[in-house]
Amino acid sequence: MLSIFEQFSKTVRLAIAGVAMIFLASCQGTLSGTGGQGQSLNAGEPVQVALLVPHGSASAEEQLLARDLENAARLAASDLSGVQIDLRVYGTAGNATQAQNAAIRAADEGAKIIVGPLHAASANAVAVAMAPRNVNVLAFSNNPTIAGGNLFVLGQTFDSTADRLTSFAVSQGKRRIMTVHSSNVAGELGRDAIARAVSSRAAQSAGSVSYEFSQQGVIGAVPTITQTAQTNQADSIFLTANAAGALPLFTQMLPESGLTPETIQYIGLARWDKPPQTLELPGVQGGWFAMPDPHRDSQFRTRFQAANGNRPHALAGLSYDAIAAIGALAQSGRGDALSRGSLIQPAGFQGVNGIFRFRSDGTTDRGLAVVTARNNRLFVLAPAPTSFSGSGF
Secondary structure: OHHHHHHOOHHHHHHHHHHHHHHHOOOOOOOOOOOOOOOOOOOOOOEEEEEEEOOOOOOHHHHHHHHHHHHHHHHHHHHOOOOOEEEEEEEOOOOHHHHHHHHHHHHHOOOOEEEOOOOHHHHHHHHHHHHHHOOEEEEOOOOHHHOEOOEEEOOOOHHHHHHHHHHHHHHOOOOEEEEEEEOOHHHHHHHHHHHHHHHHOOOEEEEEEEEOOOHHHHHHHHHHHHHHHHHOOOOEEEEOOOOOOOHHHHHHHHHHOOOOOOOOEEEEOOOOOOOHHHHHOHHHEOOEEEEEOHHHHHHHHHHHHHHHOOOOOOOHHHHHHHHHHHHHHHOOOOOOOOOHHHHOOOOOEEEOOEEEEEOOOOOEEEOEEEEEEEOOEEEEEEOOOOOOOOOOO
8 A cells, every 4th residue: 555655755755845845834934024015116217126035055955946936037027028127136045034134135225025035934034024114025935824914925825726626616516525634734724725615615514534644644544534525425525635745645545445536526735746747646537636827837837948948946937926026016107016005906917827916915816727637647627717807716
């Protein structure tokens, strides 16, 4: 039974470590600053933007990510027309104190807005320092617990993903949704996001089962999950697990225990195409998960590689999106273009991964496609919406 789990050992964990780090490292975040009015812009002048990335980090993975975040921001700045971005890059070494000092230096040098940093603890420290100076912060985190005031998180949140998938599930006649989550902070936040989506989409909870985040914890939870699903007549199971965690084991063992894809629909809060080998798992076939517009994502990756000679890190698009949003706002010529009120405009922005918008609580809505795996390949079941007036929101 453990052979599938063992297949996804070191290589797989390194492949998705960069995606996980900004959430898992953020669980100790506290309240951010309460500012957010934003710096005023002067018509006709370049917009000075500070980019805080983990240059100088002891982690080789973070150093590569820092490079790609910077290159994506420069690509976005070069794509803008009608506005100039004065992009200034500051290294944080992945450290909260250094990130805060870099932000203070950037503000002293005239930064109108800050993009980054990576970790939520660093983002929180930066936002607290910038609140009295009316500088808004667009961080690369996806942790909703730190968002608010002058701090916005660019990452795809659990709430956005859970709502999109639950809405689709209901449209397909799946209304009795059971949740399976790890008994850690990330799993519990995922569980809560699914519960909110189930409630708001007029579905019904068919129970919730937690498991210890270990191989034995996963194995031990299978009988309870099976019994709960059968007793509560669940028609779908929403898993918070990813490929580096419990997903390989669950997608093998739950069907073996009687919860086959023919009798119950599997739904994933995490992306099941990261890394690509995940799509080859037999138990993943037919499962639903959400992702940004695959076509636009492919276009960005092609352009990025042509410009920089390497495929971009999975998070690089967040940096591009931040600069694209700043540019779109600055093109209005308004002095308050970077204010909190301007950032949370309902229409949102066009990014490399599709539409997105900042919510008043500091989190981000993203237009997501619903996809599935068939014969080890990715298929789109419901395309990503092209506006926030469309379905799925």
